[in-house]
Amino acid sequence: MYMxxxxxPDFIQSTDTPAASGxxxxxxxxxxxxxxxxxxxxxxxxxxxNLAIVQAIEADNFAWLGxxxxxxxxxSRYAQxxxxxxxxxxxxxxxxxxxxxxxxxxxxxxxxxxxxxWDLRGLLYLLLVIGIGWTAVQHLGDLDPGRLLGWxxxxxxxxVASQPASSAGPTPxxxxxxxxxxxxxxxxxxxxxxAPATPTPAVPPSSEAPxxxxxxxxxxxxxxxxxxxxxxxxxxxxxxxxxxxAVPDLSATxxxxxxxxxxxxxxANGEAKLLLEFSNDCWVEIKDAxxxxxxxxxxxxxxxxxxxxxxxxxxxxxxxxxxxxxxxDRLVDAAVYVPRRGTVSRFTLERGQP
Amino acid sequence: MFKWLRGKFSNDLSIDLGTANTLxxxxxxxxxxxxxxxxxxxxxxxxxxRTIAAVGTDAKRMLGRTPNNLSTIRPMxxxxxxxxxxxxKMLQHFIRKVHARKFFNPSPRVLISVPCGSTQVxxxxxxxxxxxxxxxxxxxxxxxxxxxxGAGIPVEEARGAMVLDIGGGTSEVAVISLNGIVxxxxxxxxxxxxxxxxxxxxxRNFGVLIGEPTAERIKHEIGSAYPTSEVREIEIKGRNLAxxxxxxxxxxxxxILEALQEPLSGIVSAVKMALEATPxxxxxxxxxxxxxxxxxxxxxxxxxxxIMEETGLNVVVAEDPLTxxxxxxxxxxxxxxxxxxxIDAFAIE
Numbered sequence: 001m002y003m004x005x006x007x008x009p010d011f012i013q014s015t016d017t018p019a020a021s022g023x024x025x026x027x028x029x030x031x032x033x034x035x036x037x038x039x040x041x042x043x044x045x046x047x048x049x050n051l052a053i054v055q056a057i058e059a060d061n062f063a064w065l066g067x068x069x070x071x072x073x074x075x076s077r078y079a080q081x082x083x084x085x086x087x088x089x090x091x092x093x094x095x096x097x098x099x100x101x102x103x104x105x106x107x108x109x110x111x112x113x114x115x116x117x118w119d120l121r122g123l124l125y126l127l128l129v130i131g132i133g134w135t136a137v138q139h140l141g142d143l144d145p146g147r148l149l150g151w152x153x154x155x156x157x158x159x160v161a162s163q164p165a166s167s168a169g170p171t172p173x174x175x176x177x178x179x180x181x182x183x184x185x186x187x188x189x190x191x192x193x194x195a196p197a198t199p200t201p202a203v204p205p206s207s208e209a210p211x212x213x214x215x216x217x218x219x220x221x222x223x224x225x226x227x228x229x230x231x232x233x234x235x236x237x238x239x240x241x242x243x244x245x246a247v248p249d250l251s252a253t254x255x256x257x258x259x260x261x262x263x264x265x266x267x268a269n270g271e272a273k274l275l276l277e278f279s280n281d282c283w284v285e286i287k288d289a290x291x292x293x294x295x296x297x298x299x300x301x302x303x304x305x306x307x308x309x310x311x312x313x314x315x316x317x318x319x320x321x322x323x324x325x326x327x328x329d330r331l332v333d334a335a336v337y338v339p340r341r342g343t344v345s346r347f348t349l350e351r352g353q354p
Numbered sequence: 355m356f357k358w359l360r361g362k363f364s365n366d367l368s369i370d371l372g373t374a375n376t377l378x379x380x381x382x383x384x385x386x387x388x389x390x391x392x393x394x395x396x397x398x399x400x401x402x403x404r405t406i407a408a409v410g411t412d413a414k415r416m417l418g419r420t421p422n423n424l425s426t427i428r429p430m431x432x433x434x435x436x437x438x439x440x441x442x443k444m445l446q447h448f449i450r451k452v453h454a455r456k457f458f459n460p461s462p463r464v465l466i467s468v469p470c471g472s473t474q475v476x477x478x479x480x481x482x483x484x485x486x487x488x489x490x491x492x493x494x495x496x497x498x499x500x501x502x503x504g505a506g507i508p509v510e511e512a513r514g515a516m517v518l519d520i521g522g523g524t525s526e527v528a529v530i531s532l533n534g535i536v537x538x539x540x541x542x543x544x545x546x547x548x549x550x551x552x553x554x555x556x557x558r559n560f561g562v563l564i565g566e567p568t569a570e571r572i573k574h575e576i577g578s579a580y581p582t583s584e585v586r587e588i589e590i591k592g593r594n595l596a597x598x599x600x601x602x603x604x605x606x607x608x609x610i611l612e613a614l615q616e617p618l619s620g621i622v623s624a625v626k627m628a629l630e631a632t633p634x635x636x637x638x639x640x641x642x643x644x645x646x647x648x649x650x651x652x653x654x655x656x657x658x659x660x661i662m663e664e665t666g667l668n669v670v671v672a673e674d675p676l677t678x679x680x681x682x683x684x685x686x687x688x689x690x691x692x693x694x695x696x697i698d699a700f701a702i703e
Binding site: 047048049050066067068069070072073074076077105106 | 506
């Protein structure tokens with residue numbers, strides 16, 4: 001029977017400690033366990049450890065046991081189980097495996113990018129931004145705040161106009177397509193391009209008669225001027241004979257200022273005449289065949305504009321349903337330029353177009 | 355700007371602001387301060403002005419032995435601040451004490467461990483208290499995480515580890531894996547509750563009133579968490595409640611074990627609850643390696659055996675368990691000094 005209290009210290013030193021015999025810590029623990037008549041499985045059960053851990057301790061395979069905190073704990077408990085001095089077991093372990101190094105603290109950081117191609121992402125984004133910026137600068141002329149204002153105003157007017165109509169009940173004009181007062185009915189379009197709706201002449205009597213077209217040299221580019229402006233190249237005619245609106249009839253029907261081109265006899269040089277009427281505010285840009293911008297800007301509601309230039313014209317209308325176009329005294333069919341959806345229309349006008 | 359300048363003359367600190375003891379670890383210098391979290395306040399009876407009379411060990415010597423104008427305060431209770439102003443003064447005292455340079459007031463970066471069960475308000479109080487004490491930056495780390503790092507557990511591994519940190523005011527149990535806390539639970543049972551249980555036991559069974567320091571001495575000398583064949587005894591003195599005079603009597607370890615049954619069972623319940631709530635894979639890891647005990651409570655005799663018997667798992671007491679939290683915080687602080695991204699890890703706020 002093992003009676004540690006009755007054994008002399010010198011005897012313990014000579015038999016139980018591995019210092020004299022030079023045996024390893026694991027061998028010492030294994031020998032002591034077998035001396036106590038304990039199987040490895042019993043020791044593992046009493047220590048609440050796996051059998052593999054006990055076997056690893058007895059085989060001095062401390063690296064397999066994991067971090068030092070656990071190794072010290074296992075050894076400490078094993079020493080207590082075998083009634084061995086705990087401090088001596090731990091000291092022996094320290095001597096055998098060297099000073100314990102705590103595992104270095106690590107931070108789990110995001111995985112590093114593997115491919116250098118990813119580094120080009122920034123360059124690609126930069127190129128994309130530059131491309132978008134360059135495109136925006138190129139189309140800066142198209143960005144007219146007035147156009148947006150015109151659209152808003154048109155919508156607002158439509159809403160205001162639709163409210164009383166809906167309150168009065170369904171009317172023939174309240175169809176899906178808006179019919180503007182100045183727009184001729186289909187039958188009228190076929191018969192005559194212009195028909196005075198109200199005989200209220202807005203032009204002074206002196207301008208009722210069609211003004212004779214001055215024999216001015218054709219300008220290479222048409223320039224739009226507000227009425228009444230004398231043509232700078234004309235012979236100095238009297239004030240009452242100044243060129244005025246190209247289409248006096250229209251000016252009589254619409255009580256609005258009319259603008260006209262100064263070179264009225266451009267037909268002779270093969271240039272086309274374009275007459276634009278607007279029932280509402282509309283942003284317009286018109287380019288001639290050479291790409292020269294003939295006009296660009298916001299046209300006010302109930303205004304008429306006359307333009308001359310070399311056909312075909314590239315026309316952009318911000319509010320196409322509000323426009324009425326006459327090319328060479330022929331009304332252009334609204335189906336050509338009124339879009340099915342929305343109000344913005346981009347189209348090309350050629351001579352002889354219906 | 356002045357804080358930044360003063361920070362150049364300050365050392366980064368990891369503070370274990372415990373209910374019973376405050377430990378400070380200086381980056382690159384190890385544990386430099388371990389003092390009781392006790393402050394002695396002197397109150398001027400005429401003007402009513404309160405001044406700090408002593409902090410730390412000096413104040414603890416006064417505990418229960420003060421005249422009318424002096425009072426000893428433990429500003430931390432259950433792991434959180436009970437008296438904001440006194441805590442601030444205590445921290446200020448400790449921070450100045452660990453800085454040798456006296457020309458500038460120190461303004462260090464400070465990492466403080468907080469109980470994982472503390473509320474946002476309690477954490478904010480700790481942060482502001484440290485800022486008020488002169489800290490330049492305050493990081494807060496959950497105590498079980500700091501304890502696990504200080505104990506040497508490889509917390510970054512995809513392998514579960516359970517830590518039980520028995521402190522002065524709280525006991526916290528956590529399961530840690532991959533630098534994060536998977537489960538954390540805390541009970542407001544710690545060394546103070548042990549002392550309280552001993553005081554109540556002695557009063558109830560012996561009719562003698564003893565003070566907190568005496569109860570703490572009993573706990574340290576013969577306190578045991580598991581019955582053993584070896585019975586130890588201690589002779590103590592207290593005031594007999596019936597006679598009103600001091601009397602001496604003897605207590606043995608089995609009586610203290612009986613006194614501690616209630617708080618110990620609370621800690622065991624917390625561990626069992628944590629094991630129930632642990633995901634199965636991590637529970638298997640814990641079963642393989644065991645539970646690691648840290649904190650001053652781990653020094654109680656046979657507490658590891660108690661938990662081992664109750665849970666059926668191996669229990670390991672960390673080396674120098676009292677300083678695990680401060681050392682763990684210090685290791686994190688050293689990592690932060692090398693790589694600021696470490697702030698995002700270890701659940702640091």
